[in-house]
Amino acid sequence: MANKLLRKTFMEPLGKNNPVFVQILGICSTLAVTNKLQNTMVMTLGVLFTTALSSLTISLLRNYIPSRIRMMVETMVIATFVIIVDIVLKAFYPEMWKQLGPYVGLIITNCIIMGRIEAFALQNKPMLSLVDGLASGLGYAYVLLAIAFVRELLGTGSLWGYQILGSWWTNWSIMIMPPGGFFVLAIIIWIIREKIMKEAKND
Amino acid sequence: MTDSLLPFAVFFASIFTGNILLTNYLGMCSFLSVSKELKTSTGLGMAVIFVMATTTPLNWIVYQYLLIPFGLEYLRFIVFIIVIAAFVQLTEMTLERYSEPLYQSLGIFLPLITVNCAILGVSLFMVIREYTLLTSFFFGLGSGIGWFIAIIAMAGIRQKLKNAKIPPGLEGPGITLVIAGFMAMAFMGFSGMIAIS
Incomplete structure (x- = not known):
């Protein structure tokens, strides 16, 4: 019974309740760095860490937070974890930290984190909230990594900084520029939504 | 370019060449959900201009005179959010008390803005690019106008x-x-x- 619930909590954000293409949440802070797979990986790991741990923390505190100031408390908790991410990056990967610039800090305003806390962690037990936060972060991560994969491959002919496509490839430089991010995300949303609609019809 | 012209250059750059929404993808959440109607978009856009133009210099002052002297730069995320939230709350209360029509057209959008990533984003960019107070003001104002132009254009098209x-x-x-x-x-x-970078 408990296992089933855990499984369901874990699988839903990965599939039919994905935060990015179903709820269109939280793309602001990360879409900007999806022109490189490496940067996207670091950013999504940051988001994953923050969603999972802030969901856990809020869930542990849920009976002690007065509901009037809960937004403030939630923001503080999220900001604390983001500051940890920021400091760790700055200390161990200063190059990466410089490239990501303000976007690490913007994880705080990522709507997914606040959304999961409000919708899930405030009503559920700590373990379950941790799993939910983790799954939401993962669901978010794979969509953004897919976007970054397409953008970096088509835009520069390389992946993870290594040249993949030969000299015959003409770079689609629009892909690494801002419009590319919008188009790739739109196409991914389109494909997934068509698929979901088809499944709903068949059911 | 001479230094005295820099604020204006930053102002125009933040509207056109470095539009906060279209080149940095900031403020997407409210952009996607609110841009259905021209009237609400205009209200939200105006509120964003106002809050950006005021909170960016405010955060500059806090950062330069409070955080740097005490060596607390790493706390900037929390402090900026508190400044923005407190300022937005104050403005909302003032508007509600003194100007009913302005509250109806602008005030109701203010709470939405606290969580708009573009507002925090502008303050963070301001720190990284090491702007002066005047430049920060023009950067905030320009970014707000840029966001406003983008959302009303989108609402019109939709x-x-x-x-x-x-x-x-x-x-x-x-x-x-x-x-x-x-x-x-x-x-x-x-x-x-x-x-301009």
Whole structure:
């Protein structure tokens, strides 16, 4: 019974309740760095860490937070974890930290984190909230990594900084520029939504 | 370029060449959900201009005179959010008390703005690019105007699209993102006009 619930909590954000293409949440802070797979990986790991741990923390505190100031408390908790991410990056990967610039800090305003806390962690037990936060972060991560994969491959002919496509490839430089991010995300949303609609019809 | 002209260069650059929404993807959440109607978009856009133009210099002052002297730069995320939230709350209360029509047209959008990533983003960019107080003000104002232009353009286009036939999977956020992509391409036409990082 408990296992089933855990499984369901874990699988839903990965599939039919994905935060990015179903709820269109939280793309602001990360879409900007999806022109490189490496940067996207670091950013999504940051988001994953923050969603999972802030969901856990809020869930542990849920009976002690007065509901009037809960937004403030939630923001503080999220900001604390983001500051940890920021400091760790700055200390161990200063190059990466410089490239990501303000976007690490913007994880705080990522709507997914606040959304999961409000919708899930405030009503559920700590373990379950941790799993939910983790799954939401993962669901978010794979969509953004897919976007970054397409953008970096088509835009520069390389992946993870290594040249993949030969000299015959003409770079689609629009892909690494801002419009590319919008188009790739739109196409991914389109494909997934068509698929979901088809499944709903068949059911 | 001489230093005295820099604030103006930053001002125009933040509207056109470095539009906060179309080149940095900030403020997407409210952009996607609110841009259905021209009237609400205008209200939200105005509120964003106001809050950006005021909180950016405010955060500059806090950062330079409070955080740096005490060596607390790493706390800037929390402090900026508190400043923004407190300021927005104060403005909302003032408007409600003194100006009913202004509250109706602007005030109701203010709470939405606290969580708009573009506001915090502008303050963080301001720190990284090491602007002066005056430049920060113009940067905030310009970014607000840029966001305003983007959202009203989007709302206008979406109103025209109401009767268009769109593939069902692309309806809503999908088509909005495609339009945003085209708008970003149009704004790329401005690049090179003002060279600024």
